[in-house]
Amino acid sequence: MTDRIAQLFERTRAEGRPALIAFVPGCWPEPDATPGIVRALLEGGADAVELGVPFSDPLADGVTNQAAYQQALDAGVTQDDVLASVRALREDGVSAPLLLMGYFNPMLARGTASFTRAAAEAGVDGLVVVDLPVEEAAELAEPARAHGVHLVYLLAPTSTRERIAAVGEHGSGFVYCVSVTGVTGARAQVSEELPAFIARVREHAALPLAVGFGISAREHVEEVGRIADAAIVGSAVVQTISEAPRERRHDAVRGLMERLSGRATAKAAAS
Amino acid sequence: MTTTADRSALPDERGYFGGFGGRYVPETLMPALAELEEAYRAAREDAAFGEELDRLLREFVGRPTPITRADRLAERIAGEGAPRVYLKREDLTHTGAHKINAALAQGLLAQRMGKPRIVAETGAGQHGVATATACALLGLECVVYMGAEDVRRQALNVFRMKLLGAEVRTVESGSRTLKDAINEAIRDWVTNVRTTHYLLGSVVGPHPYPLLVRDFQAVIGHEARAQLIEAEGRLPSIALACVGGGSNAIGLFHAFVDDPVRLIGVEAAGEGLEGRHAAPLAAGAPGVLHGSRSYLLQDAHGQVTEAHSISAGLDYPGVGPEHAWLKVSERAEYVSVTDAEALAAFRLLSETEGIIPALEPAHALAHLARLLPELGEDELVLVNLSGRGDKDMGTVADALGVTL
Ligand SMILES: Cc1ncc(COP(=O)(O)O)c(C=O)c1O
Numbered sequence: 001m002t003d004r005i006a007q008l009f010e011r012t013r014a015e016g017r018p019a020l021i022a023f024v025p026g027c028w029p030e031p032d033a034t035p036g037i038v039r040a041l042l043e044g045g046a047d048a049v050e051l052g053v054p055f056s057d058p059l060a061d062g063v064t065n066q067a068a069y070q071q072a073l074d075a076g077v078t079q080d081d082v083l084a085s086v087r088a089l090r091e092d093g094v095s096a097p098l099l100l101m102g103y104f105n106p107m108l109a110r111g112t113a114s115f116t117r118a119a120a121e122a123g124v125d126g127l128v129v130v131d132l133p134v135e136e137a138a139e140l141a142e143p144a145r146a147h148g149v150h151l152v153y154l155l156a157p158t159s160t161r162e163r164i165a166a167v168g169e170h171g172s173g174f175v176y177c178v179s180v181t182g183v184t185g186a187r188a189q190v191s192e193e194l195p196a197f198i199a200r201v202r203e204h205a206a207l208p209l210a211v212g213f214g215i216s217a218r219e220h221v222e223e224v225g226r227i228a229d230a231a232i233v234g235s236a237v238v239q240t241i242s243e244a245p246r247e248r249r250h251d252a253v254r255g256l257m258e259r260l261s262g263r264a265t266a267k268a269a270a271s
Numbered sequence: 272m273t274t275t276a277d278r279s280a281l282p283d284e285r286g287y288f289g290g291f292g293g294r295y296v297p298e299t300l301m302p303a304l305a306e307l308e309e310a311y312r313a314a315r316e317d318a319a320f321g322e323e324l325d326r327l328l329r330e331f332v333g334r335p336t337p338i339t340r341a342d343r344l345a346e347r348i349a350g351e352g353a354p355r356v357y358l359k360r361e362d363l364t365h366t367g368a369h370k371i372n373a374a375l376a377q378g379l380l381a382q383r384m385g386k387p388r389i390v391a392e393t394g395a396g397q398h399g400v401a402t403a404t405a406c407a408l409l410g411l412e413c414v415v416y417m418g419a420e421d422v423r424r425q426a427l428n429v430f431r432m433k434l435l436g437a438e439v440r441t442v443e444s445g446s447r448t449l450k451d452a453i454n455e456a457i458r459d460w461v462t463n464v465r466t467t468h469y470l471l472g473s474v475v476g477p478h479p480y481p482l483l484v485r486d487f488q489a490v491i492g493h494e495a496r497a498q499l500i501e502a503e504g505r506l507p508s509i510a511l512a513c514v515g516g517g518s519n520a521i522g523l524f525h526a527f528v529d530d531p532v533r534l535i536g537v538e539a540a541g542e543g544l545e546g547r548h549a550a551p552l553a554a555g556a557p558g559v560l561h562g563s564r565s566y567l568l569q570d571a572h573g574q575v576t577e578a579h580s581i582s583a584g585l586d587y588p589g590v591g592p593e594h595a596w597l598k599v600s601e602r603a604e605y606v607s608v609t610d611a612e613a614l615a616a617f618r619l620l621s622e623t624e625g626i627i628p629a630l631e632p633a634h635a636l637a638h639l640a641r642l643l644p645e646l647g648e649d650e651l652v653l654v655n656l657s658g659r660g661d662k663d664m665g666t667v668a669d670a671l672g673v674t675l
Contacts, residue, residue, distance in 0.1 A: 056445065056574040057560065059454045060297040060461065066444055078572045104295055105559045109573025131295045131559065135285070156299035158464060163301060181299050182462040 004097040004125045005150055005173045008047055009208040009229055018225035019047040020261050021210060023101060023234030025068040026051035026082030029241060031075050034085035035092065037241065040250040042096050044257025050128060050232070053082050053102030060130040062185030064235045068242075079106045079115075083122040090123035099126040099152065107140065116143040126150035126173045134166045141170065152176050157197045161204065168205030174230065175205055179213045185235050187214035190223050198227045221260050233260055278602060279528050281593070286478020286563075288596035294477040296457075296562045303464045308479040310384045315486075320383070324376055328490065331408065332371050335494045336360045338502065338653070343623040344636075349643040354650040355503070356639065358626070359495045361519065361657045368629060368658030369491060369519045370401035370472055376487040378405035381468035388412040388467040392456040394421055394449035394515070395584035395631070396428025397658055398472030403437035405470075413437040416455040418448040421583050428662050446577040449587045453561050473516025474591035477562030481591050488522025495653055496526045507653035509533040509642070513634040514552070514605065515584050517591035519657035524603065533604065536594060537638045539580035540607035547579035550607040551590045552598050565592040581610035581670060582630035582663075612637040614670055617660065629658035630666065 012019040022041040026034055038049050054072040058065060079102070086098050100119065107115045107129065119127065127149060132140060134153050144151045150173030155164055158181055167175055177198060180191045191197075194211065201209055211224045212232030224231040237256065244252035258264040286292045294304055314320040328334040338357045345353035361369040374391075381389060389411050393399030399415040406413035415432055419441050422429055432439050445451035453476075460469040474481040474488075492510070499507055510527050512520035514536040524534045541548035548554065551566040560567045560575055568576045568588035578588040597603035608616075613630055616637035621627045628636060635654050643652070660667070668675050 056576075057450065057454050059457045059561070062458070063444075070445070073574060080572075103559075105569065105575070106573035108558055109556075109569065109571070130297055131562070133294060133296065133298055133301050135301075136293050136295055154298045156297070158299050158302045160302050160305075163298070178297075178299060181464055183458045 004095065005048070008097050009174065012047065012229070018221065018228065019210070019230035020045060020221065020257070021048045021050060021230050021232040022046040022237050022257065023050040023052060023212070023232060024237050024241070025065060025072055026053055026085055027077040028054070028068050028072040031072070031077050031081060034082070035088050036250055037253055038089055038094065040253040041237070041257055042094065044254035045261025045263045046257050048097035048099065050099040050101045051082055051085065053079050053100055053106060055103040055106060058103060060183055062183040062235065064238050065184050068238055079110065083118055083124070086124055087122040097125040098123060099128060100124055101128040101130070104129050104132045112140045113143040116140070116147045116149055120147035120149050124149055126152050128152045128154065128176055130154065134163070134170050137170070145172070154178055155201055157181055157191070157193050161200070164201055165204040168207065171205065171207050174208040174210050175201060176232070177201055177209050177211045177228065179211050179215065182213065184213055187216070190215065190220050195227055218259055218262060279525065281596070282478060282482055286482070288593045289600060291557070291563070291565050291592035291595040292478055292481060293564050294562060295559045295564065296477045297461055299461045299464060304477055304479065306384065310380055311479055311483050314380055314383055320379065324379055327375055328372070332365050332375065333363060334490065335498070336363050338495055338498045341624050344620060345643060347619065347623050348640050352648050353643060354646045354648055354652060356643070356652045356654060357499060357502070357507070358654050358656040359491060359523065361491060361655065362626065362628065362659035366397070366401050366404050367661060368397040368401065369488060369522060370398040371404065372490055372522070373472070373484045373487040373518065374398065374401035374405040374470060377468065377470045377483070378409045378411060381411060381470070382409060384468060386466055386468040388414070388463065389470045390414045390416065390456045390459045390467055391470040391472060392449065392452040393417050393472065394452065394586055395582070396421065396425035396432070396662060397584060399437070399439070400428050400431050400435070402470050402472070403432040403435035406437065407435045414459065415439050416442050416452040416459070418442045418446070418452045420447040421449065421452070424583050424666060425662060426665070448578070449583070450575065450578070450589070457561070473518040474521050474593060475516040475561055475563065475589055481563065481593055484518050485521045485525060485593065488518050489525040491519065491522035491655060492524060492526030495523065499651070499653060503651060505651065506530055506532055508650045509535060509652045511535045511537065511635050511639060511652060512655035513537045513585060513631045513657060514590060514594060515539070515587050515631060516589070517594045519655050521591060521593055523653070523655040524597070528602065534597065534602065535638065536603055536605045537634045538605060538607040539582060539585035539613070539634055540609045541579040541581070543609055544607065547577070548607070549578035549580040549585050549587060551588060552594060552605040553607045555588070557595065560589045563592045565595040566590055581613060581666065582634065584629070584631040585634065606638055608634050608637040614667065616640055617667060626656070627660035628656055629660050630663045632657045
């Protein structure tokens, strides 16, 4: 099986740039919205997409994502609907890495073996489970490995050396470095402690490092790109979608990604 | 295989009671939980910490709380020859509920850890009041998260917290009750973890909370055990308590878990188990909520469903992992009673004993009313009266159709 995540990082490293990973809640704002939004994200310059799996109690998320998840749940969206969106994108020929980001309970309710098999069959490349630290992860990590799905762990500025080393040892795909001590949500600046944090992670983890939480502008992506392998943009995507009229949504999303990836400036310079 | 002898030795070093417990939290919090565990371990071994806590429990909380023999209640329920019933009077603690025991102890721990700021969640407001009280006493900054629905139901407690110098933040997300207040308190903690201790109010959440809150509430059962032996020369045959998150129940049970005592926890059946309720042990399924693995109310897709109880303190879709373990290992029994049954028991105790209970322990009393007539004369029942009813006057008046 091809490892789309590994291939992505080989390519972006060869090109000397950070990968740009976009996050968007799955099956939101409407249950069938995801395939169109993901295509627009990729057209605008995203290299990979994380789809949020709606959860009733998203305790690591700020208000923007909470509201989106609630809206999806109110519309009756389930984890299986998000998987169906991934399947539709694959059937449509989309080859970029697609990940699911969510909370453990819906995966546990389905059964971790059954869930990882369904995720692999749908075409999911990786899982990010925000309330599943490495100590508790074996139950999901084993079936995920068996089905060729990466289980991506998170690290935070508060992570100790021992914890960083454990993620370095057990991690897969990349490491999701949370840029701040806090919940998801757009912020004005990239945290000052980020470079020191990333340097600490590098010491003990050979995997590619992606930085997320609070990244919303091209300068943030450039700043992150100097020290890490990928920048993850979430709340800014959610905000853009929330604010755009439905008929302009895909243009707005594409435009945001063009700005964040630097294509917009490249385009302007070329014309 | 866990034998009876090592039941009270749980949780294991990873925070598990059998298959329940653990630490399912965002990475940012993992080091804080390790730090808390370490601080608790050190405090437990430090005689000075124990002495300071004992002194405050005695001089400030008013411990030991008495046990009260409830003959008129027992006779009203089961007539002549009714078994003896004793109430453990946590309603007589300062602030009026058992919550103060763990709040004060955690406040002292936060001081030891050098954390000047406290966040807490509250449902009924009792834990919020207890936390605000401990913070005022110990000079800690205090922020309490409370669901908008509970702010409405428990206006008096909101005012009390503010008088005690706490900031009360109303939570409008989700079901706007206790579970959402916990989500919001955890979000605050994730953001301010370096300066802040999350003062959790029940035996729920990630390890070490179920352990340390249990240990800090175990004073209830240890006192009651000695008091009953003194009064009756024997152990109770049954220990009975209501279960929301489960802290007053575990606090009572812990001293008896290795004894031949029937342990019975009473959950809130709300409108009935077929309708809206708050009884995850009776009608939920195992899963992960708020950092630990236990029983919870959830739909087929693993989404947490809203709980309902007339009692704000029991209105929670989860339950502590040790209760899940006591249930599956069949060491304790769990039953449930409806809003209506709890209200009837609330009136019954008021009329027969001159004690107005909180709506939470009224659930335990309602089960007592079902149980007592079936028992032999020589049984001895100990009920944890976890709090007093002042906070519930508005709710009860509403339910009885009385305008105050
Ligand atoms: C008097 C009283 N009893 C019981 C409870 C329920 O909590 P727990 O099950 O943790 O004892 C509360 C919660 O607020 C309470 O105020």
